[in-house]
Amino acid sequence: MFALIDCNNFFVSCERSLDATLQEKPVVVLSNNDGCVISRSNEAKALGIPMGAPAYQFKALFHHHHVTVLSAKFELYNYKSQGVIDISKSYAPEHEVYSIDELFLDFHGFKYVKLQTYATEIRNRVQREMDIPVSIGIAPTKTLCKVANRIVKKFPNQFPDGVYILDSKEKIEKALKWLSIEDVWGIGRRYANKMKDAGVYKAYDLLQKPEIWVRKIMGIHGARMLNELKGIPQLDLEKASDKKSITVSRSFMEMITEKDALRERIETFALYCAEKLRKQNSCCKSLSIYIGTNRFRKDLPAYNGFLSINLDNPTNSSIVLARAASQLFEQVFVEGFSYKKAGVFVSNFVPENARITSLFEDDVQNKHLPIMRAMDKLNRKYGKDKIRLGSMTGENTYGRKIMSEAYEHFLKNNTLPEANFRFFS
DNA sequence: TCTGGGGTCCTAGGACCC
DNA sequence: TCTGGGGTCCTAGGACCC
16 A cells, blocks of 8 residues: 655645634735746635635635635755655655645555554644645555545544545445546546546546557656556656756846846856756756746737757766856847746756766866855855855845844744744644 | 746657777 | 668757756
8 A cells, every 4th residue: 555645735734833813714825926826725725716726816715705815935845845754754664745735655565554553643643743734645556545535525524533435345446436536646637638538537438448549648657657557556656856947037026128137047058057066966968048028918029039958978076057147148148028937947867977078178167066965055154145256246136025023033043943833743 | 017946757859980 | 552670879859957
């Protein structure tokens, strides 16, 4: 059996751990620039606020129902996430961190353990020590864990422990007859539409279709999904691995028209990419940049520029990557547009110690690396961007944060103030 | 006025090899 | 008229996830 530990309304729950008065009230957390709703409390969901909703469209509703609206605080969410992971993973020999708010545990061979009790204990400890409510779904396959988890969240009154186990053919069949096809893990909007066209409305309906048909529509994913839903495991826990690509991109609060201002953003994003590369000891062989106008403003002239380059030598030097990004920018920038978004993307990684270098091009990687490492070290010690390249202004032209005393305390000490912990019996 | 950011895997087709 | 057989690698695009 596998277990899926999934934090309930994760970002909102993190906020509640900072501010206990938010309990049982409608709360939403907004994305960068306070643009979209990215987390909702159950009370907010009940008001009909959809995931991803543009905040400005719901302003009146927020006001009318006294919804607490918060800017995202990712440092906090990462800290909380790590806490949940550390506690949960101590209960199983193997685990897989699936996302910031979910992890799978391997309960394989837990013959003499009463899973219900065991999982309840995990949930209670996470609640007690991290102040984060979680739901736990247990089943013979990862896909069915997702189903079990959804059932827990959908019927909280029937599962007061926050745990549901799909451990018999009957339970599984009943669950799949209940589950809409679009809610199956791996079925997105496109596939859901195709499924409905073919008369498949519930997960159970899919099992009635011949495998060859599913395979034709969904490829290999479909074949795996079919078995996973039947309870035959196709997906194993995956070990944490290095990233294969890294993106740093932002929308801006205000549109940028000035060339040098936009170039500065691009170079800064390249530096962040380089930093992330060094963190996992990788070098990249290619780099791309993107700049674009506001895609929602049909009244303004639109332009999207995207350009990639294969580097002469694999690198994670901030200097080299910023320079390359700047050169691409020079080619892709067009005067006269109002830019709303930009990004830098690196890919084609090789390990830092297994680089193959060009015969003809100068390789500065080894010259730069000690400087870069020193920079990283200082920034870790004294704070982000304390040491930066001369091309960076260090100003953010995006984002704003609603600071609270509790959050400032957290940022400074990386622990939460005592008063914000609440204890549940 | 105001609409996020970051990933993964698979597949088909083209270019190339012998 | 008729033009082999078998591979690999790379890329772009499409699907999905949170």
